[in-house]
Amino acid sequence: MGVADEVRAAWGGAALRGLWARAREALEAGERTFRLELPDAQAQRAVGEVYGRPMLGHGTRISVSRLDDAVRGSRFGLGLPEVLEILHGRPVQRGGTTARNEHRERSGGTLRAALERRGLAQAAWAEPWIQWVHQYGRVDDAELARIAERAADVLAHLALAEPPQEWTSRSSLAARTGDAAELDNGTTLSRVVLRAAALAHGVDAPSNERERRALWERCGVTLDAVSATVLCWALPLVGADAWSRGVRQRTALGLPTHLTLLDLRTAPARLVEAGTDIAVCEHPRVLEAAVAEHLAHPVVCVAGFPSTAARMLLRRLVDDGARLHVHCDFDWPGVTIARTLLELRDARPWRMAAADYREALDRAAAQRTDLPNLVGSPVDTPWDPELPVLMSTAARAVEEETVLSVLLADLRKRTEADPPGSARPPKRP
Structure with a gap:
């Protein structure tokens, strides 16, 4: 050699x-x-x-x-x-700026034309993505036209502007436009598609499996039916079937439940009675505290940006007529999560107003609690337009753990009577 x-x-x-x-x-x-x-x-x-x-x-x-x-x-x-x-396979051309610019234009034109055919070329993320693919995408010239077409096909099926209303598996999405394995981790197509998705959603490009999974799910794509979960506590399930009894039994044992997509696909058609009030939080610490105190109020924790399992469960609950009470961190990612959840029918903010934020700031000051700096760009809050103004002025983030005592006090105020079909958490000495 x-x-x-x-x-x-x-x-x-x-x-x-x-x-x-x-x-x-x-x-x-x-x-x-x-x-x-x-x-x-x-x-x-x-x-x-x-x-x-x-x-x-x-x-x-x-x-x-x-x-x-x-x-x-x-x-x-x-x-x-x-x-x-x-x-x-060719020598370096010193001073070859013109040739380099011509190559950039050719590759950009190929990518732009593929997006144009799917109605995506005018999206805000399109030009930054084209520039990234040219500079960093590591796509061979011989493969560029095919990758451009495949990527545009996939991107046209992703939820890039609005929250997904339905989900598809990654393999099914890939098969729809060609090879079922071409969107697997590490492939060129997967890399360039995820970069476009990150730009569209305004997040950093994923650097590990957890971040890649979260970004796929944010676009309405599931990697499988068992790894994405949603954490629940004391759901007042009304069914007499084995599935419902199993979840209620965990509550009776003082244990929360992680539900997967497979669990939810196996669940009975009806989960709860109409009018059931369900607290929805961002951080597992809130649910953990409710379990520790054996509070009977149902809680669903989305654990960050809602996974496909979380979205499916919450949609099932509102379809049954449940009322969701949503609380998240007072930071820009938390406000974004709250906005997403509040788009669900019969979902309402839970202590997420400007007055609640101001009260949390005052309490932290009185208790000499250090609050992290608020970073990122402001996010509008339709339920209270004053909130982002106040948050930007104070420039402090308030995490759910900081207001945990207030949230738990609300959960304690539930009525003493058990909702039909519930399994009341055990009282311990």
């Missing part, structure tokens, strides 16, 4: 494509440094091994001269221009 073959074998993998593409652009434009995005752990590790220092985070700045020194000091002993010529 010759040196060129060894270079291609060692450095021609997908994890390093972004490095070599940006290095070529920098050399041809006469730039001394360039910004490199590191979308995953594999890219961080591979670039770090070539560059000679650990790579942390999602991006870094690379020195062209240091990269040249690193590759010259490798076992191949070749300079950066020689390495790029081997990997790309």
Whole structure:
């Protein structure tokens, strides 16, 4: 095997494509440094091994001269221009800004046309996504047209602007537009689609399995029917079937229940009586405290942005006529979650007004409780337009744990009579 073959074998993998593409652009434009995005752990590790220092985070700045020194000091002993010529099959064209711009325009046109055919080209995320794919997407020129069409097909089926009303499995979505495995983790199509989804929802690109799963679910895509769960306590189920009895028995034992999509698909058609009041919180700490005090008021915890299981359960409950009382953190992500939940029928805010936020600030000051800084961009709150103004002025976040005593006091005020079909939590000494 010759040196060129060894270079291609060692450095021609997908994890390093972004490095070599940006290095070529920098050399041809006469730039001394360039910004490199590191979308995953594999890219961080591979670039770090070539560059000679650990790579942390999602991006870094690379020195062209240091990269040249690193590759010259490798076992191949070749300079950066020689390495790029081997990997790309063409020499580096110094001062080739015009050619580079032409290539950018061609790739951008291919991606833009694919989006245009699905009515997506005017979306706010479209142009930033096109720029990202060109610079960091690590898509071979020969594959670009196919990836552009497949990505546009998938994106057209995702919930990118509004909360999803229904869900599909990732394999079914991929199969609808081609290969059922092409959206699996690590594939080129999965990478570019998730980047568009992150831009559309205004969140960071996912860097681990948990974040990828959350982003897929936010777009209405489930990875499977058993891993996404919703945490519940004391649901007053009315059914006499084995499924309902099993959930009620856990309540009787003083245990909460994690329901999966498979659980909910197996559940009886009717869960609760019309008019049932159900508290909905963001953090498991609230539900845990309700369990610890054996409070009989039903609680559903969404544990951050609602999963597919959480959305399905809450929709089932409101279809039965339940009334949801929603509380989340007083920070911008929490307000966003609350807005999503309050779009459900018969959902209402629970201590989420400007007056409640002001009261929490005053209580924290009186108790000398440190509150974290409020970061991010303001989010409108249709239920109380004064809330984001006050939050922006105070610039402090109030987490649910800070107001836990107030929330628990509300839950204690439930009537002593058990709702029909409930299993009252046991009283302990």
